[in-house]
Amino acid sequence: MKNNCANYFSAIAVVMGAASLASADGLPVDKIYAPYVNSLEKELEYRLSQAEGGLQAPDGFIIQRLGFGAAITDSIALEVYLSAQGQDDANRLSGYELEARWQITEQGEYAVDWGAIVEYEHSRDSDVEELAGKIIALKEWGAFVGTANASIIYESSETRGDEFETALSLQARYRYRPMLEPALEFYSAEDYRGIGPVLVGAARLSGANSLRWEVGTVFGLDDDSADFSFRLMLEYEFY
Amino acid sequence: MTAAFRLVLFAVSVLFYMPAIAGKPEFEVAIRQHLFEPSVIVIPANTKIKLWVSNEDTTPEEFESYELNREKVVLGGQRSLIFIGPLPAGEYPFFGEFNPKSAQGKIIAE
Numbered sequence: 001m002k003n004n005c006a007n008y009f010s011a012i013a014v015v016m017g018a019a020s021l022a023s024a025d026g027l028p029v030d031k032i033y034a035p036y037v038n039s040l041e042k043e044l045e046y047r048l049s050q051a052e053g054g055l056q057a058p059d060g061f062i063i064q065r066l067g068f069g070a071a072i073t074d075s076i077a078l079e080v081y082l083s084a085q086g087q088d089d090a091n092r093l094s095g096y097e098l099e100a101r102w103q104i105t106e107q108g109e110y111a112v113d114w115g116a117i118v119e120y121e122h123s124r125d126s127d128v129e130e131l132a133g134k135i136i137a138l139k140e141w142g143a144f145v146g147t148a149n150a151s152i153i154y155e156s157s158e159t160r161g162d163e164f165e166t167a168l169s170l171q172a173r174y175r176y177r178p179m180l181e182p183a184l185e186f187y188s189a190e191d192y193r194g195i196g197p198v199l200v201g202a203a204r205l206s207g208a209n210s211l212r213w214e215v216g217t218v219f220g221l222d223d224d225s226a227d228f229s230f231r232l233m234l235e236y237e238f239y
Numbered sequence: 240m241t242a243a244f245r246l247v248l249f250a251v252s253v254l255f256y257m258p259a260i261a262g263k264p265e266f267e268v269a270i271r272q273h274l275f276e277p278s279v280i281v282i283p284a285n286t287k288i289k290l291w292v293s294n295e296d297t298t299p300e301e302f303e304s305y306e307l308n309r310e311k312v313v314l315g316g317q318r319s320l321i322f323i324g325p326l327p328a329g330e331y332p333f334f335g336e337f338n339p340k341s342a343q344g345k346i347i348a349e
Contacts, residue, residue, distance in 0.1 A: 039312040040299060074312070074319075107309065108287070108322030140308065178305050208301060208336040239299075239337075 027056050027063065028189035029218045029229035032149050032171045035115020035136040037103040039074040043067075044236045045081075053227030054220050055191045061226075062090045065097070075103040085125070095123035113138040128157045147171045165190055171198070178202050185218060193221040194229060209238040263322070265289045270300050270313065270342065273335065278344035284328040285348075293318045300342060304333035307346065324348070 027049055045067040051057035062085065069079030081097040084090040097119060104114040115136035122129050132153040139146045153165040166189075173183035181200040187193070198216025205211060214233040220226050266288055269276045273296060282288050294300050294313040301312045302321060313319045326348040335342025 036310075038301075038310060039314060041312070106320065106322055107311075108324075145308075175305075175308065204336075 026189075027051050027061055027226070027229060028167050028169065028187045028192050029185075029194060029226075029231050030169075031214070031231075031233055032147055032169045032185060033101065033115070033117060033134070033136050034147060035101075035103050035105075035113050035138055036107060037071050037073075037075050037077045037101060037115075039071055040239050041077070042070040042238055043079075044238075045069065045079070046232075046234045048232045049229060050231075051226040051229040054223070054225045056226045056229075057087075060087045062086055062088070064090045067097075067099075069099070077101045083123075085123075094125040095121065097121045108140075111139065126157070127159070128155060130155045143175045145171075145173045145175060147173070173200060178204075183216070185216065187218060191224040192226070194218040194225050195221060196229075198231075207238070209236065211236055263287050263289050265291065267291045267293065268344070270294045270296055270335065272296065273300070273338035273341045275333075275335070275342055275344035279347060280344065281347045281349060282324070282326070283348070285325045287322060287324045290321045290323050290346075291318055292321060299337065301336035302333060303336045304331060304346075306331040307333060309333070310336075 029049055029051065031047060045065070047065040048062070050062045052060055063083060064085070065081045065083045067079050067081035069077055071077040077100075079099040079101070081099070082093055083095045083097060084092055085094045086092070099117060099119045102116045104116060107113050117132075117134040117136065119132040119134065120130070121132070130153055132151050134149055134151040137148045147170070149169045151167040153167065154162070155165060156162045168188045170186045171183050173181050175181050179201045183198045183200055184195065185198050186195045196216055196218035198214055200214045202210050202212040212235040214231070216231055218229045218231070220228070264283065264286065266280055266282060268280060268290060270292065280290070292302050292311070292313050294315055294317055297315040299312055299314045301310065303310045307323055309321055309323065311319055311321050323346065326346070328348050331346045331348065333344055333346065
């Protein structure tokens, strides 16, 4: 038991250390990924993030994403998103994203479940291209689930030049019931530290389909961070 | 490269929780005519187990359980491995999401 506690504290220390090093610009408050891929599964996904204040959104910021994804094997899924962003509204196409997710270990096979994501993003409005690699780690403690997404991002921009960035997002979730799972999320990136509550839930629909949602507000922890960031995700999974 | 990467991840996982590498008892369940056979599986409490799910039907089925926090599609004519637990003593229902009315079962940890 003591060894386990020591290991957990070591893990927390590693995560906190990584958080202190994390840096990335843009709005980091977004979906936190689990590592799992299910054969045959397809999904339609809508995501909305809106922020006010800080260096990220001094005049407001809103981004919407609409995506379609499908598992191509029992461990790899591909997804494509169209995005629209702006200060007051986001109703015009501004970019696209391509994403490949890889489930590295079986759920429950080891003490931690692992996955990885490679993501390419092109923003037409700001003429920015990003290539990101993300490691996903998920650990269950009974009804509690801890998820970490650690990213390294290469950004190429005509105005800001080329740079490498890092970001870290953490989620602690309690599996209360399928329709309602309260969670706490923490985000760390360049000029941003934020924490806030999120509600997660899913409803089974007919024909093995389901609707999953996530909604929450993350509050900035310092002057540089956006005062608040609202995020919403709706995901329709079907076969 | 993949094997080396998996090895590194495995080593990191071991640091988190040593008992995870202990030997795991194995159990079998089959899907026939959209039914789980056996429909009741008794496993030891507080022990991680391997559950092999063999889908003998020609159509896919999804082993799903919120209580077990597991969701796994098993294609027709194929066999998949699901790691379960360690679970406290109790009953944990599961079902086939593609045929939820017929494909039902439970795991009893004791």
